[in-house]
Amino acid sequence: MKSDVKRKIEKLLSSANLRRTGPRVAILSVLLGARKPQTAGQIAANLAPAGPNKITIYRTLESFSAAGLVHKVFLQGRTWHFELSGNCTESQCHPHFTCTNCGDMQCLTEMTLPMAESPHKGFVIGRQRVQLEGLCPKCNLNLYSCEVRCKDFL
Ligand SMILES: [Zn+2]
Numbered sequence: 001m002k003s004d005v006k007r008k009i010e011k012l013l014s015s016a017n018l019r020r021t022g023p024r025v026a027i028l029s030v031l032l033g034a035r036k037p038q039t040a041g042q043i044a045a046n047l048a049p050a051g052p053n054k055i056t057i058y059r060t061l062e063s064f065s066a067a068g069l070v071h072k073v074f075l076q077g078r079t080w081h082f083e084l085s086g087n088c089t090e091s092q093c094h095p096h097f098t099c100t101n102c103g104d105m106q107c108l109t110e111m112t113l114p115m116a117e118s119p120h121k122g123f124v125i126g127r128q129r130v131q132l133e134g135l136c137p138k139c140n141l142n143l144y145s146c147e148v149r150c151k152d153f154l
């Protein structure tokens, strides 16, 4: 493991007041290297065969989540996707974009959206999580070039 990754992991664990254990370090190293939210299964596959099992990984992710170190990003087919909370603010997670054509999902870490305001009395909005859908650049380009090439047949 690279020394800057090691240092980042030390910092994350101490900021959350969590003891340094093998599984914690291994899971954080996967999350630090990931560019997308990860499921416990994906992390297990990444760390196999020497890594912790899926149950340990899931429990560790839950404890990271309780400590605010990671966020549960979204639920897909009853499976939570997790990512480090470093790219989010106190009140808002960065938006996620899903391509409706190829299913690819991306973190829009550069994008911030205005906080929603509740029109109803009594609701307190604590955190905003937004999922956007549409076409990714690759699919947008493919569909567009098809439109150009196929227009004689339409
Ligand atoms: Zn796509």
Ligand SMILES: [Zn+2]
Pocket (backbone or CB within 6 Å): 036, 037, 073, 083, 094, 095, 096, 106, 107, 108
């Ligand atoms: Zn993300």
